[in-house]
Amino acid sequence: MAKAVGIQKHKLFKLGKKAAKKDERNLKFAAVLKAPVPLPAQYDFDMTHTGIPTPMFANDAFGCCVISGRAHQTLRFEDIEQGSVLMIGDSDVLKEYKKETGGPDTGLVVLDSLSEWRHDGWKVGKSTYTIQAYAEINRGNRNEVKRAIYADVGIGIGVSLPLDAQKQIQAGQKWDVTKGPGAKPGSWGGHYVYVSGYTPAGPVCITWGAKQQMTWAWFAKYCDEAYAVFDAKNTFKASVVSKAKITAFLKTVSEP
Numbered sequence: 001m002a003k004a005v006g007i008q009k010h011k012l013f014k015l016g017k018k019a020a021k022k023d024e025r026n027l028k029f030a031a032v033l034k035a036p037v038p039l040p041a042q043y044d045f046d047m048t049h050t051g052i053p054t055p056m057f058a059n060d061a062f063g064c065c066v067i068s069g070r071a072h073q074t075l076r077f078e079d080i081e082q083g084s085v086l087m088i089g090d091s092d093v094l095k096e097y098k099k100e101t102g103g104p105d106t107g108l109v110v111l112d113s114l115s116e117w118r119h120d121g122w123k124v125g126k127s128t129y130t131i132q133a134y135a136e137i138n139r140g141n142r143n144e145v146k147r148a149i150y151a152d153v154g155i156g157i158g159v160s161l162p163l164d165a166q167k168q169i170q171a172g173q174k175w176d177v178t179k180g181p182g183a184k185p186g187s188w189g190g191h192y193v194y195v196s197g198y199t200p201a202g203p204v205c206i207t208w209g210a211k212q213q214m215t216w217a218w219f220a221k222y223c224d225e226a227y228a229v230f231d232a233k234n235t236f237k238a239s240v241v242s243k244a245k246i247t248a249f250l251k252t253v254s255e256p
Contacts, residue, residue, distance in 0.1 A: 017158050029144060043198060074129050077154060088124050108192075110156070118134065131229055132234075139157075149197060156193070157203075161188040162183050177217045
């Protein structure tokens with residue numbers, strides 16, 4: 001089985017997102033939005049839901065970024081539902097990761113993994129956590145990206161990392177567009193992250209155990225897939241997203 005590009009290039013920052021898979025049948029996020037509501041200049045889920053950790057989730061040893069991102073999303077979904085922090089361990093992440101890869105450390109296709117999450121759920125301890133749907137976000141529409149983040153649906157993005165992103169994160173700098181050979185998309189490899197917020201500068205993701213700011217220009221150049229993820233219990237802001245439209249779409253979906 002082919003491995004994700006750059007999966008083990010760095011001794012600490014492991015990658016693990018395979019090439020973006022396209023499917024025209026995907027639900028489009030714009031199709032389930034309600035009339036626009038005023039958006040704050042900046043927003044972060046973790047500022048209104050304090051005490052949520054940002055673990056590494058084994059992404060310093062394995063190319064499990066797709067499942068690590070899922071774990072960060074699940075923490076926040078369950079914080080809304082339970083009002084407490086769900087205990088997710090590296091073992092939970094790696095068990096699901098290896099189940100989806102078949103065992104080897106090869107990385108994952110984001111769209112295939114989202115489908116497995118929706119159909120089969122994933123186990124954390126003795127409980128299984130599922131989602132009801134996911135929707136493709138128009139990456140070129142900044143306002144749509146911000147609305148998805150503000151709606152608390154959980155937004156996961158795939159990025160085709162340039163080598164310069166490695167230098168920037170090691171130096172504690174934001175991800176910003178550079179010039180030269182190190183700016184080439186994918187020259188480091190593919191990565192998946194959960195995005196918890198945005199500032200006027202750009203989206204803020206959680207990766208490798210910490211928050212990472214990126215600029216809007218960087219997002220536009222290197223993000224090659226973005227999905228809004230809807231929890232099974234409708235934890236999103238009802239003022240932004242239409243539950244009825246999601247339900248109507250799901251009725252048209254053929255189950256495998």
